[in-house]
Amino acid sequence: MSVEAETNSPSHAASHTSSHASSHGGFAERAHVALNDKPLRANFRRAMDGLMVKRAAQFPDAADLQALRSLGAAIKERALARLPNLLEQLEARCAENGIKVHWAETTEEANRIVLGIFQDHGVKTVVKGKSMVSEEMHLNAFLGKHGIEAIESDLGEYIIQLAGEMPSHIVMPCIHKNKGQIGALFAKHIEGQGYTEDVDELTAAARKVLRDRFAQADAGISGVNFAVAETGTLVLVENEGNGRLSTTLPPLHVAVMGIEKLVETLDDIPPLLALLPRSATGQPITTYVNMITSPRRDGEKDGPREVHLVLLDNGRTRVYADLELRETLRCIRCGACMNHCPVYARVGGHTYDAVYPGPIGKILTPQIAGLDVAGDLPHASSLCNACVEVCPVKIPIADILVRLRREAVRPSPSKAGSGAVKGGGGGWTLSEASAWMGWKWLHANPTLYRLGTRVLALAGNLIPASLPPLKAWTTVRAKPKFAAKTLHQLARERGYDDV
Amino acid sequence: MSDARARILSRLRAAPPSPVPDLPEWRAPRFEASARLEKFRAMFESMKAEVHEVEAADWPLRLRTLLANRGVRAVVHGDGSATGGQLATAWAADPEAPRLVPYDRAIEAWKGELVHGIDAGVTFAIGGIAETGTLILWPTVEEPRLMSLLPPIHVALVAEETIHDSFAEVIAEQGWSKRMPTNIVLVSGPSKTADIEQTLAFGVHGPKELIVLVLRRAEAP
Numbered sequence A: 001m002s003v004e005a006e007t008n009s010p011s012h013a014a015s016h017t018s019s020h021a022s023s024h025g026g027f028a029e030r031a032h033v034a035l036n037d038k039p040l041r042a043n044f045r046r047a048m049d050g051l052m053v054k055r056a057a058q059f060p061d062a063a064d065l066q067a068l069r070s071l072g073a074a075i076k077e078r079a080l081a082r083l084p085n086l087l088e089q090l091e092a093r094c095a096e097n098g099i100k101v102h103w104a105e106t107t108e109e110a111n112r113i114v115l116g117i118f119q120d121h122g123v124k125t126v127v128k129g130k131s132m133v134s135e136e137m138h139l140n141a142f143l144g145k146h147g148i149e150a151i152e153s154d155l156g157e158y159i160i161q162l163a164g165e166m167p168s169h170i171v172m173p174c175i176h177k178n179k180g181q182i183g184a185l186f187a188k189h190i191e192g193q194g195y196t197e198d199v200d201e202l203t204a205a206a207r208k209v210l211r212d213r214f215a216q217a218d219a220g221i222s223g224v225n226f227a228v229a230e231t232g233t234l235v236l237v238e239n240e241g242n243g244r245l246s247t248t249l250p251p252l253h254v255a256v257m258g259i260e261k262l263v264e265t266l267d268d269i270p271p272l273l274a275l276l277p278r279s280a281t282g283q284p285i286t287t288y289v290n291m292i293t294s295p296r297r298d299g300e301k302d303g304p305r306e307v308h309l310v311l312l313d314n315g316r317t318r319v320y321a322d323l324e325l326r327e328t329l330r331c332i333r334c335g336a337c338m339n340h341c342p343v344y345a346r347v348g349g350h351t352y353d354a355v356y357p358g359p360i361g362k363i364l365t366p367q368i369a370g371l372d373v374a375g376d377l378p379h380a381s382s383l384c385n386a387c388v389e390v391c392p393v394k395i396p397i398a399d400i401l402v403r404l405r406r407e408a409v410r411p412s413p414s415k416a417g418s419g420a421v422k423g424g425g426g427g428w429t430l431s432e433a434s435a436w437m438g439w440k441w442l443h444a445n446p447t448l449y450r451l452g453t454r455v456l457a458l459a460g461n462l463i464p465a466s467l468p469p470l471k472a473w474t475t476v477r478a479k480p481k482f483a484a485k486t487l488h489q490l491a492r493e494r495g496y497d498d499v
Numbered sequence B: 001m002s003d004a005r006a007r008i009l010s011r012l013r014a015a016p017p018s019p020v021p022d023l024p025e026w027r028a029p030r031f032e033a034s035a036r037l038e039k040f041r042a043m044f045e046s047m048k049a050e051v052h053e054v055e056a057a058d059w060p061l062r063l064r065t066l067l068a069n070r071g072v073r074a075v076v077h078g079d080g081s082a083t084g085g086q087l088a089t090a091w092a093a094d095p096e097a098p099r100l101v102p103y104d105r106a107i108e109a110w111k112g113e114l115v116h117g118i119d120a121g122v123t124f125a126i127g128g129i130a131e132t133g134t135l136i137l138w139p140t141v142e143e144p145r146l147m148s149l150l151p152p153i154h155v156a157l158v159a160e161e162t163i164h165d166s167f168a169e170v171i172a173e174q175g176w177s178k179r180m181p182t183n184i185v186l187v188s189g190p191s192k193t194a195d196i197e198q199t200l201a202f203g204v205h206g207p208k209e210l211i212v213l214v215l216r217r218a219e220a221p
């Protein structure tokens, strides 16, 4: 398969990287496999429980939290409302500061831009800070095909790179693994490293290997958490220091970001910083907050001599075109929605077979990859609203899930004439449409309705649970019992007027 | 102008406009002068950093004691910075003192040594933030970025009167938006990770230890 096709298809990307969940079939089949994987479920349960408690402890005052969330949402809403102007402002500021800005419509184009920069500089090895956009691009695989080795330096990303897997969480990529599994992985891949489950020893082993990699790397790649249009500053949050190293030690730094990561002013940063780490990992602030405004200036003794910023669209402008769906783009990638999701906590990240798992993935992936590819994701939800309650920028995830379910069946028109969501409309089936037609007809016709409910009251309990269309429901739930009298009959008996 | 740029911008501009909401009022937390330093200290200590208060003139000797049992042989300091001079003067008479190494060359000229051969780096922080227990590093030509990052121990000096309540206050009061330097980094503890079973481990890439020296102005006699 060509690289071009691969970069746009999350399903293909996962098919050679996902370890525990079969990537054949849909979400339901993969969920079934995951639900029977006891260690996997234990790993997620432990992690999610801990993260929920830690987040709650960071927001002791409910009113303060609500005020901060309203501000966070408004900051991102303003930035989105002014997005094209802000992008131009960011580009102008970056140019003044000496950062070169590139634009890419597709992940393929973004990969080619990054490759071009590296080839111009004769780059052979690259160290990477954590970046979900680079996962979206499948950048490592692309660079690898062109003879450039990209080494993940975030500990979690390094671990899953060794294992040849995808992140199972956007903040804690190797959350699906326990220390025994990681110990075995290190013993197998790191020279001279024996098996250990000691977390300090494992961490030290990774430090040693990666230190050398940092020193040798010809370039560093990073993501961006927030880009400030006012000053042209790239803000990156992290705990390990690998982000600082990737963006300081090598002579060349390439940052990749989605076009929605903009904010208007530097003053927008403190409230967002008050929301992101607390929502994500229950920390008051991350260990490091990097604010990068230019490459090394004359006389400075370190820092990259060149900094490039690649702005990626990859379907975001299409999401932007619809006012309701646009709210998806407020996301600051904190992961709180997955930490609180009862579905995610049970099936784990790989079951979604996508770069972005959990609730945000369920609304983002179908919009980027298309409902025809990822149409089952919006259904992987009980609409319990837990994600909506914790989202620091108040994205109405549940409403968007319902909207996407509708788009899959009956696409709403768009300016471009191709429907509001890529791949919409393919979910229409004759059987479902007929069932609803029948339902509508029955409910619009009193005589028929009365007849129908009477028949069910008399004979409904005789219908066998194993009847094919019922069976899918009754294998996991009890078949409902029909009352001997309809609601109308009961009401009439009590003297309520029928009309 | 690239085609991608033009197409992205034109698609965004063709989209229906959404209102530009006003930002709701929000005030970052404030602390009484008496509680500020305590908050700063408590936040750092909860993140496994050490905080020591010391008279401004005494810090080099205090640091000497603090480093004594940590096997420190080489300490990097800013070239031409006041810090370096103070260390050199105070440690001159002590033959056991760690070797002082100024950051006096571009990184390319001594990468190997700084990556592997230096045990501690001493830098000055332009300020602190009490709310989150944070140091503001604003690297300069004298004190470059890597000296607070590569050595396993980072020693940061911060003047007590530069400790602010919140990050929002610092940005606004100091007019940052008009004068952003190459790089600023907020530091709130030693390098850490919880990627393996949510168990905290320190020094995964950056310093394993962070020692904060809060410099007090000498009391008037």
Ligand code: SF4
Binding pocket: A330, A331, A332, A333, A334, A335, A336, A337, A338, A359, A360, A387, A390, A391, A392, A393, A394, A395
């Ligand atoms: S949707 Fe909200 S809760 Fe989920 S990752 Fe994005 S910002 Fe966080």
